[in-house]
Amino acid sequence: MALSIGVDVGGTKIAAGVVDEDGTVLATARRDSPATSREAIFTTIADVANELAAQYDVETIGVGAAGFTSSDRNTMVYGTNLDWTGARIADEIASRTGKKVVVENDANAAGWAEARFGGGKGAKNVLVVTLGTGVGGAVIIDGRLVRGAAGFAAEIGHINVVPDGRPCGCGQRGCLERYGSGTALGVNGWELAKFRPDYAARIIELSGGDQNKISGKAVTAAAREGDPAALECYARLGGALGLGLADLCAVLDPEVIVLTGGLTEAGDILLDPVRKSFNEHLTAHAHRPEIPVVISSSGQEAGLIGAADLARQD
């Protein structure tokens, strides 16, 4: 079977791995991410890939990175993280490695890994939702990743759930990401701490007494203890996410929704309010098969596994 290399390019480090067709990582290698220049990044990516390629019989390389990638999977149309907007990344790495290379949005890559080898395994229509500092996603239809005409598809964190709500980096207000991410959970806690400090006392305490250090993690820790304020933060997050998922299902009708990302460590504290709101908001709920909402985590390596596997796809 064909092996493939996946490279997950982050702001501070570059992680690569050799991935087989079952999604198993056979070997890994890492480098610090050089912030200096595009050239340095390309060299580092090629270097780490070549190191692995020297040990395994590999045909393809998939590079996952933050940003909008072109539909031919060559160019970073708009890089949201590193300064490589417009870079023909696949060509650059191909010329340095001699392999077939594709570049994919990192959230798409990680989502693909979840859909193929994680919570969506065996399903052909999967919605993967990554809940971390933002809300990202990957949409798989008929077994194929949806990238969109310009590589901008699956920006599910930017559907509107609150008219004229919290401002968003995308220029809009009220995006799902502003109400359904781990960051949003922290903001829910911050708001309660700011305006109802007595009620939010436990959340503040678990944040070292500093309202400005309230994070989603502190809210989750308080929620595990049954703290009413923290559970209210989760109820609101779940309400928004459930509404957003219901909208997505009206359009996509997946077999399964896979939640992943750091926020899913909360388990049922997250799932319960999400499922409740989702089922309340799902159109034609009584007339359709149930759409399960599950948590899955292929872990830190999902990004490189997905990038590797996508490089094997047409």
Added chain:
Amino acid sequence: MALSIGVDVGGTKIAAGVVDEDGTVLATARRDSPATSREAIFTTIADVANELAAQYDVETIGVGAAGFTSSDRNTMVYGTNLDWTGARIADEIASRTGKKVVVENDANAAGWAEARFGGGKGAKNVLVVTLGTGVGGAVIIDGRLVRGAAGFAAEIGHINVVPDGRPCGCGQRGCLERYGSGTALGVNGWELAKFRPDYAARIIELSGGDQNKISGKAVTAAAREGDPAALECYARLGGALGLGLADLCAVLDPEVIVLTGGLTEAGDILLDPVRKSFNEHLTAHAHRPEIPVVISSSGQEAGLIGAADLARQD
């Protein structure tokens, strides 16, 4: 080239046609829709198809009808119009005609025709939005129609645009269909007539003086004259539609949005407020290619053209 028969099954009539690979209708035939029994409908569909098949060398038949169809394109999972929930329509017609038969959601079929031969011609990623009594749609990704795991995809009329808004037949409140359809336009006019009769005087007048007869058509007629109340009705409709389209583009990132259906006869009166709101609400608007919003109408035959062409697809 392969010819295909399309059959558009409505509540009162059944229209069939022979369609070539360019989407041209070579011949048509019609029957009244027998409301009596499933058996009678199957017989009538087969009868009209056989009549055309006797004249042309046809290999496939596509049946378009209202309802959710199974992903194998055989069964009507939930028929919203005729009483044939659960019917294995494709098998029934195949056994009566000896052809390969598929059943498709009628909105999907008509949308497919628009995407392939109408406003979306040449594009591989198309969002077709049908604006009539309801808001329907078809989603084409990488040149393929999106049907969903259970055949329920592209129910774009049922994404939420107004939290806790007007009630919807789907069991929810605030669906796009309740604010963006021709029916919704009439309700916008009705509300103004009910609560601000002086302001809505021209709309009432164009409805024969009867507030209860206000329709989208009367509102459009008044809007063509520049009536402020009618233009307000359109501004609200366009606001809701633009928001809904922006949400859909965050997920699907199409090359083009094709508006079709009876409401599009309003032309720029419709397009102007829709485009304004769409551009205001589109995520990452400044960083992506423009997504044109166009009107196209393959006319009454779009349903049968699309059904015929879909029967030719794998």
Added chain:
Amino acid sequence: MALSIGVDVGGTKIAAGVVDEDGTVLATARRDSPATSREAIFTTIADVANELAAQYDVETIGVGAAGFTSSDRNTMVYGTNLDWTGARIADEIASRTGKKVVVENDANAAGWAEARFGGGKGAKNVLVVTLGTGVGGAVIIDGRLVRGAAGFAAEIGHINVVPDGRPCGCGQRGCLERYGSGTALGVNGWELAKFRPDYAARIIELSGGDQNKISGKAVTAAAREGDPAALECYARLGGALGLGLADLCAVLDPEVIVLTGGLTEAGDILLDPVRKSFNEHLTAHAHRPEIPVVISSSGQEAGLIGAADLARQD
């Protein structure tokens, strides 16, 4: 004790009565309302008042009518019903009767009667809310009727409860009157009938099968039978009213809220959802005395009783 005459001037009839200081009506007289001219209306009002004044020792006359009245209680600043905007009504009637005359907004007059002799008896701070075709009100603070600087106070039907909601005759959208009146109840039913006819079947049936004839009364009749659609109409009405009343109490802090008007015939069907929403929305609920919400009806004569009694006040 001083007797006073109250005159309730409606669009079709003029009702007058002699009222003692306990709010008891000692005698009444009626006329049809002449639609012809201001002069004819003044003459008719004076005529009916003089008829009563011939029988009782009366010093004052209070005229209640729809519209905004000046703070000196002489002029109809803006008449919403009859064509007498700008008319110096009190002077006109005084010159025809030789009595001291004041003109009051009819809702204020009826509300005053409820506050003094009905559900607010004995209280010095009362909020009276009239629920009929619209939502009107009267505000009594420290035993005095609040009229406002220009006679426009207590327009409680026009506080906002739904941002950008249903259009209102006042030029705004989302006014309490559009969600909390008997008319609104009918519109709630109409919306369900329009968009969910199966669900609203009993409401339609009780409206003679004609969706366009759905009124608040039909919804109430269905709600009495326990019809879920009708109860949903009431839940929404109660939700809006409760929110509006909570806003009003944040400003006014009354001892009691008296609901009156035709809609209150529904009794607990109305009161239950109103109280529920009111208590959920009342600011600082835990720290303040309970504010009772009661139904009271001084009946058809409340308008003339209140007008009569107000004429006795400074």
Added chain:
Amino acid sequence: MALSIGVDVGGTKIAAGVVDEDGTVLATARRDSPATSREAIFTTIADVANELAAQYDVETIGVGAAGFTSSDRNTMVYGTNLDWTGARIADEIASRTGKKVVVENDANAAGWAEARFGGGKGAKNVLVVTLGTGVGGAVIIDGRLVRGAAGFAAEIGHINVVPDGRPCGCGQRGCLERYGSGTALGVNGWELAKFRPDYAARIIELSGGDQNKISGKAVTAAAREGDPAALECYARLGGALGLGLADLCAVLDPEVIVLTGGLTEAGDILLDPVRKSFNEHLTAHAHRPEIPVVISSSGQEAGLIGAADLARQD
């Protein structure tokens, strides 16, 4: 003419002054606020009052403090600041000074000063709105302060302007105070800094580079420079305030709205968006006299001036 002493009791200091009938402060005295016990506070209030009473011929003392005060102006029903819920403050101070004493809510007292001697001078119906860390107010009708049945009136910061919006210390969500106060202005800036840091760069810079130190003052400073993000913060604040003021005018119909408090130092930056939104939302706008919205500041001493003057009123 009668002189009166006003005492403004804050969390950290107690300020007193002798006030004549024109609202002029003839002399002042101050103490630190003893946080130790009620007894200590009563003693300190009496002490500072007696010091002034020794120099001027004074008959009355008005004490202004945070919290809900009883309608007989004797008891602090619920103290939101100092620990004196239930204390019979007027009696306590009277027994220590030999004067007639009343206790008033501090916002009411300061608002009364603005209404009588500041921006509302000469008007009998005035709405005073204090914009600082919160949104407070005072309502004057027919020349009398409205206190409410239980002393809870004029809590105008707690009318709802955003359904299900930001949480509030009062237990509700979406209160005017959460969107219209100086604190809210800072939160508007914080949200932009959190989610759109590039856009909010100038606001962050003027906050010493620390997002957690963003205050209304930094936003105001940036707005003075024409910074678009800061002006957006003001546009949203003004939108909420204008809506809230329009609701209040529907009920109260004042001659003038006087804005006061720290936020009003922004001048037209504040006034422009408030007036715009107010005029857009005012019911029956076309049919009523214009209600001016003005800024006035009687300064730090407004609280003691108002308390002193209210002690002279019945």
